[in-house]
Amino acid sequence: MKLERHSYNPILLPNPQSVWESYNVFNPSVITHQGLFHMHYRAQGLDWISRIGYAVSEDGVNWNRLRDPVLEPEGDHEARGVEDPRVTEIDGVFYMGYTAFSGKESKDNRVTPMFARSVNLITWDRIGPLVEGEDNKDHFLLPKKLNGRFIAFHRRFPNIWYAESVDMENWPEEGMTLIMSPRPDNGWDSVSIGGNGSPIETEFGWLMFYHGYEESRTYRLGVAMLELEDPTVVINRPREWILEPRERWEVHGHVPNVVFSCANIRVGDQVWVYYGGADRAIGLATCDFDEIVEFARFG
Numbered sequence: 001m002k003l004e005r006h007s008y009n010p011i012l013l014p015n016p017q018s019v020w021e022s023y024n025v026f027n028p029s030v031i032t033h034q035g036l037f038h039m040h041y042r043a044q045g046l047d048w049i050s051r052i053g054y055a056v057s058e059d060g061v062n063w064n065r066l067r068d069p070v071l072e073p074e075g076d077h078e079a080r081g082v083e084d085p086r087v088t089e090i091d092g093v094f095y096m097g098y099t100a101f102s103g104k105e106s107k108d109n110r111v112t113p114m115f116a117r118s119v120n121l122i123t124w125d126r127i128g129p130l131v132e133g134e135d136n137k138d139h140f141l142l143p144k145k146l147n148g149r150f151i152a153f154h155r156r157f158p159n160i161w162y163a164e165s166v167d168m169e170n171w172p173e174e175g176m177t178l179i180m181s182p183r184p185d186n187g188w189d190s191v192s193i194g195g196n197g198s199p200i201e202t203e204f205g206w207l208m209f210y211h212g213y214e215e216s217r218t219y220r221l222g223v224a225m226l227e228l229e230d231p232t233v234v235i236n237r238p239r240e241w242i243l244e245p246r247e248r249w250e251v252h253g254h255v256p257n258v259v260f261s262c263a264n265i266r267v268g269d270q271v272w273v274y275y276g277g278a279d280r281a282i283g284l285a286t287c288d289f290d291e292i293v294e295f296a297r298f299g
């Protein structure tokens with residue numbers, strides 16, 4: 001089971017006419033809302049600071065971008081940028097998980113997993129961090145509350161964890177559970193793993209997309225199936241990856257050999273996976289919904 005690349009790839013490139021997104025655009029979030037595709041993406045320009053840009057599309061392939069970023073760094077913990085947005089809609093409100101990058105040397109102060117809130121996808125208000133003082137990122141929400149609680153996934157290096165909150169502000173340690181670890185004997189996801197975009201609800205469980213890398217730091221994508229009522233339970237996790245860097249723009253760019261995704265959405269009878277290639281450009285890869293569900297359950 002492999003994802004199929006869209007023939008128009010890459011579907012979004014850096015904009016040389018713009019100061020803030022002239023070098024790299026990558027790691028996008030995409031959601032559908034009121035008949036349009038809405039993309040939030042990480043961008044770097046002349047100052048090498050990451051900002052979040054926004055683009056909108058009728059078909060999910062051709063994009064119109066806003067001239068200015070919709071989220072810019074604020075404060076010490078974001079001094080070097082805001083990275084890797086992941087947007088989820090819950091009860092008519094949009095929540096974005098993003099990584100605050102301080103640039104500090106210490107691993108525990110370098111990144112902070114942050115959340116922000118919006119009702120229009122363009123104006124964002126910060127809610128606060130999921131945790132502080134540890135190497136933690138790749139966080140996003142389940143698209144639905146369970147037992148009245150917000151559910152988040154996050155990456156406590158090098159594992160994928162689960163967290164719960166009643167208000168999105170407090171994420172108590174008691175609600176945190178380790179759910180998936182790297183597989184030292186499995187090649188592609190042997191060193192570190194992290195979640196991609198919000199999992200997709202299916203009748204058989206939550207279809208979860210994640211990334212992993214091995215010694216050479218080649219980033220690939222894979223899937224797992226999590227239990228519907230209790231997503232801390234992994235029902236199945238195929239050993240094979242579903243997308244690896246292969247195109248020239250995925251192999252050579254700002255960081256070599258990277259496909260990194262923050263969005264996997266259901267579009268009709270398909271799943272569309274949006275990803276950054278080599279931390280430079282944005283691509284789309286797709287698969288049949290029933291086939292990927294089958295693979296995630298039994299592969």
Ligand code: BMA
Nearest residue numbers: 027083084255258260276279
């Ligand atoms: C990860 C994140 C991603 C990036 C990847 C490869 O740690 O910072 O934003 O795409 O590394 O460089």
